Amino acid sequence: MENPFSLKDKTILVTGASSGIGRGIAIACAQMGANVIITARNEGRLQETMTNMVGDNHTMMLADLVDVEQRAHLIEQLPLLDGVVHCAGVGARVPCKNIEGTDIEHVMQPNFYAPVLLQAELLSSKKIGKSASIVFIASRAAEMPSVGNAVYSASKGAIISYAKCLALELAPRKIRVNCICPAMVWTDLALVGASREQLLDAEQKYPLKRYGTPEDIAYLTVYMMSDVSAWMTGSSVDITGGAKEL
Amino acid sequence: MIIMSIQEFVVNFANQFDDTELEVFNPETNFRDLEEWSSLIGLAVMNMIAKKYDIKITPAELKSTNTIQELFNLVNNK
Numbered sequence: 001m002e003n004p005f006s007l008k009d010k011t012i013l014v015t016g017a018s019s020g021i022g023r024g025i026a027i028a029c030a031q032m033g034a035n036v037i038i039t040a041r042n043e044g045r046l047q048e049t050m051t052n053m054v055g056d057n058h059t060m061m062l063a064d065l066v067d068v069e070q071r072a073h074l075i076e077q078l079p080l081l082d083g084v085v086h087c088a089g090v091g092a093r094v095p096c097k098n099i100e101g102t103d104i105e106h107v108m109q110p111n112f113y114a115p116v117l118l119q120a121e122l123l124s125s126k127k128i129g130k131s132a133s134i135v136f137i138a139s140r141a142a143e144m145p146s147v148g149n150a151v152y153s154a155s156k157g158a159i160i161s162y163a164k165c166l167a168l169e170l171a172p173r174k175i176r177v178n179c180i181c182p183a184m185v186w187t188d189l190a191l192v193g194a195s196r197e198q199l200l201d202a203e204q205k206y207p208l209k210r211y212g213t214p215e216d217i218a219y220l221t222v223y224m225m226s227d228v229s230a231w232m233t234g235s236s237v238d239i240t241g242g243a244k245e246l
Numbered sequence: 247m248i249i250m251s252i253q254e255f256v257v258n259f260a261n262q263f264d265d266t267e268l269e270v271f272n273p274e275t276n277f278r279d280l281e282e283w284s285s286l287i288g289l290a291v292m293n294m295i296a297k298k299y300d301i302k303i304t305p306a307e308l309k310s311t312n313t314i315q316e317l318f319n320l321v322n323n324k
Contacts, residue, residue: 126264172284172286173264
């Protein structure tokens with residue numbers, strides 16, 4: 001029997017693939033047989049992701065997705081896609097009292113504007129195939145408050161609400177749209193607001209006694225990219241190590 | 247006042263569809279008969295007219311048209 005989770009013959013775009021969860025997803029999708037197109041801003045780190053991917057049918061495309069022209073250039077080069085994983089994003093910790101317009105832009109541009117506009121442009125340029133699967137890497141932060149995380153949490157809440165509407169609009173073409181909401185995962189982004197020592201201490205409060213790894217999130221993404229999740233759309237799936245707070 | 251060509255309008259209209267081939271569309275096409283026509287595509291058409299021609303049409307106005315030519319005339323007379 002063929003592996004039902006196989007991504008063989010699927011072409012999948014992964015944004016934010018130069019580090020953290022995005023890198024883990026690119027590597028896992030390659031492992032499951034997909035032809036993966038990875039994109040990010042940093043060539044060196046994107047190349048490092050590439051060297052860790054099995055198979056030779058992968059492509060890397062440099063792009064800053066906040067930039068309208070770079071998005072257009074990326075879309076021009078893309079083939080028809082069976083999957084898109086919107087993983088590019090940034091974190092920032094600013095107390096509410098200190099939030100300025102630039103703090104909001106710094107987070108909302110990459111975390112909300114860019115994926116929403118990229119998705120719109122992918123659809124209008126007809127790059128999304130029928131029965132494709134689209135995943136947004138959101139965050140449990142959308143619902144779990146933590147100090148200094150207001151703008152980041154709002155950006156993830158915004159993308160989750162957006163994705164549910166997108167799911168509805170794309171359902172007639174059997175295109176599925178889902179969100180993944182991880183609690184804390186060991187990436188550079190986790191270190192934005194705390195030291196490694198503080199995090200090692202804090203992860204002991206998680207029922208499973210650890211934070212997530214990029215692989216933990218990547219395997220859930222594989223499920224959502226594969227045909228086994230054909231009946232799942234408009235969902236937002238938590239993956240938290242049992243944590244009820246961040 | 248003619249603000250656009252019907253040919254261009256037909257292409258812009260057709261671009262709102264994902265599966266129906268461009269060749270299917272001409273001024274006399276009754277778009278309501280197309281299998282892919284839906285309220286979502288109607289919304290996309292209204293949005294396209296607002297953005298490309300800077301003209302707002304209401305859902306009721308859209309509903310009063312059946313062919314691309316009729317919609318074109320409506321937009322042109324606004």
